[in-house]
Amino acid sequence: MEAWRRKAAVLEKLAALLEDVGKARRDHHARRPPRPCGITVHTGVGCPLACAYCYIYDMGFPGSVKPYPLTPLEMAYAIAANPHVAVGELGTLVAVGSVTEPFLPETRELALGYIAAFVEHLGNPVQVATKYPPPPELAKYRADVLISVTDVEGRLEPKAPKPVERIRGAGELVKRGGSATLFVRPVVPGVTDRGLERLLALAWDAGIRRVVFGTLRATPAIAARLRSFGVDITPYVRRLEEGRQIPIRYPKGRLAEAARRWGFEVLPASCASNVLAHGQKCALCSWGPCGGVLEVDVEDVRDFLEHRGYRGADPHFDGRRVAVKVKLRREDKIFLEQALRVPVVSQGKARHQS
Ligand code: SF4
Ligand code: SF4
Structure with a gap:
C-alpha cells in the first residue's frame, strides 16, 4: 500500500538523520492511537495558565511547564513510528498543543520546531490550538491555527493574553496568508453567551471565517474552580463523578446561529477545521463528511x-x-x-x- 510504503520511507530517512532513535521509539507519541481530532502532540508538560475549566490538573499535570523532552526531529520520528499513524499530505491530522499552551515563552521555539519538522519531514496537515497571539511564522507552515477562547473578556483565563490580543494576532496571520479558526471551547453556560456578538465581531474583523464550538467537560474539581469564578454549572449536569470528565450539555444551537448570521462557517469539530484549511476531505466519523469523501483504491x-x-x-x-x-x-x-x-x-x- 502506498501509505504504508511512504511511512517506511519517511522513517528510514528520519532514522538516518538521528543518531539514536531509542528515545523517540519509547515515547508515548510513538504508541498512542490518534484521537478524533488526530494525533495530539505535547509541546510541554504542565501549564501555568490555570484556566478555570482546565482538566489537565485533574490528570496530574503540574501548574508549571517544562519543554517536552523530544527534539523536533525525534518528535517527527515518534509520530512516523506510531503504528496507527498514516504519514503524508493526506495522512493523520496532527494537532499540536494538547494538555498545555504551546506558545508559552518556555516552549514557543520548541513548538515552532515541531511544526516545522512535521511540515518538512512528514507533510501531514498540522493544526495548533493557542491562547496566545499566534507567531506570524505559522503562515509559512500552512498550519491551521485554532484561536482558543471561552468568552470575549477571558474571564476564566486570567493568566492568558486577552482574547482581543489573540484575535488581533490571528488577524496578522490571516493577512500573511495563514489560516485561523475561532475555537470557542469550552462553551461555558452564562459566560460564553455573554458578549458573544462582540467576540464574533472581533473575529470577523480579523478575517476569521470559520468557528468551532466545543463542549465543556467537568469533574467535581472543575465545577468547584468554576464556582470560585462565580459560575454555577449544576443546572446543566445531573451529577459529577470523581475521576470522570462529564460533558456539560449546553444547547449550542443559538451560538451557532449567531455565528452563521455573521457569515461564519460553523464546523462540528476542530479536525474539520484542519481538513478544510488544507482543502482536504474526511468522512471518518458521523459528523462528516467534511469537504467530501476521498476515493478509495x-x-x-x-x-x-x-x-x-x-x-x-x-x-x-x-x-x-x-x-x-x-x-x-x-x-x-x-x-x-x-x-x-x-x-x-x-x-x-x-x-x-x-
Ligand atoms: S492554556 Fe490550556 S492547558 Fe493551560 S491551563 Fe488553560 S486550558 Fe489548561
Ligand atoms: S469527518 Fe469531519 S468531524 Fe469527523 S473526523 Fe473527519 S474531519 Fe473530523
Missing part, C-alpha cells in the same frame, strides 16, 4: 491487508466505508482508517492468518 487496501498477513479479507468500498471479511488487529484497522479517512468495518467471521 480497493486494490491498494487489498495489498496492505495481504502484506499484514490477512487472507480472504476481500475489501469492498461502498462510497462511505470500507468493509473487510476478516477481523483486523486494532492497530491495522486504525492505520487503514487514518490512511483512507473513512470507517473500516469487519464483516464475516474469517480470522487473519498471521
Whole structure:
C-alpha cells in the first residue's frame, strides 16, 4: 500500500538523520492511537495558565511547564513510528498543543520546531490550538491555527493574553496568508453567551471565517474552580463523578446561529477545521463528511491487508466505508482508517492468518 510504503520511507530517512532513535521509539507519541481530532502532540508538560475549566490538573499535570523532552526531529520520528499513524499530505491530522499552551515563552521555539519538522519531514496537515497571539511564522507552515477562547473578556483565563490580543494576532496571520479558526471551547453556560456578538465581531474583523464550538467537560474539581469564578454549572449536569470528565450539555444551537448570521462557517469539530484549511476531505466519523469523501483504491487496501498477513479479507468500498471479511488487529484497522479517512468495518467471521 502506498501509505504504508511512504511511512517506511519517511522513517528510514528520519532514522538516518538521528543518531539514536531509542528515545523517540519509547515515547508515548510513538504508541498512542490518534484521537478524533488526530494525533495530539505535547509541546510541554504542565501549564501555568490555570484556566478555570482546565482538566489537565485533574490528570496530574503540574501548574508549571517544562519543554517536552523530544527534539523536533525525534518528535517527527515518534509520530512516523506510531503504528496507527498514516504519514503524508493526506495522512493523520496532527494537532499540536494538547494538555498545555504551546506558545508559552518556555516552549514557543520548541513548538515552532515541531511544526516545522512535521511540515518538512512528514507533510501531514498540522493544526495548533493557542491562547496566545499566534507567531506570524505559522503562515509559512500552512498550519491551521485554532484561536482558543471561552468568552470575549477571558474571564476564566486570567493568566492568558486577552482574547482581543489573540484575535488581533490571528488577524496578522490571516493577512500573511495563514489560516485561523475561532475555537470557542469550552462553551461555558452564562459566560460564553455573554458578549458573544462582540467576540464574533472581533473575529470577523480579523478575517476569521470559520468557528468551532466545543463542549465543556467537568469533574467535581472543575465545577468547584468554576464556582470560585462565580459560575454555577449544576443546572446543566445531573451529577459529577470523581475521576470522570462529564460533558456539560449546553444547547449550542443559538451560538451557532449567531455565528452563521455573521457569515461564519460553523464546523462540528476542530479536525474539520484542519481538513478544510488544507482543502482536504474526511468522512471518518458521523459528523462528516467534511469537504467530501476521498476515493478509495480497493486494490491498494487489498495489498496492505495481504502484506499484514490477512487472507480472504476481500475489501469492498461502498462510497462511505470500507468493509473487510476478516477481523483486523486494532492497530491495522486504525492505520487503514487514518490512511483512507473513512470507517473500516469487519464483516464475516474469517480470522487473519498471521
Ligand atoms: S492554556 Fe490550556 S492547558 Fe493551560 S491551563 Fe488553560 S486550558 Fe489548561
Ligand atoms: S469527518 Fe469531519 S468531524 Fe469527523 S473526523 Fe473527519 S474531519 Fe473530523
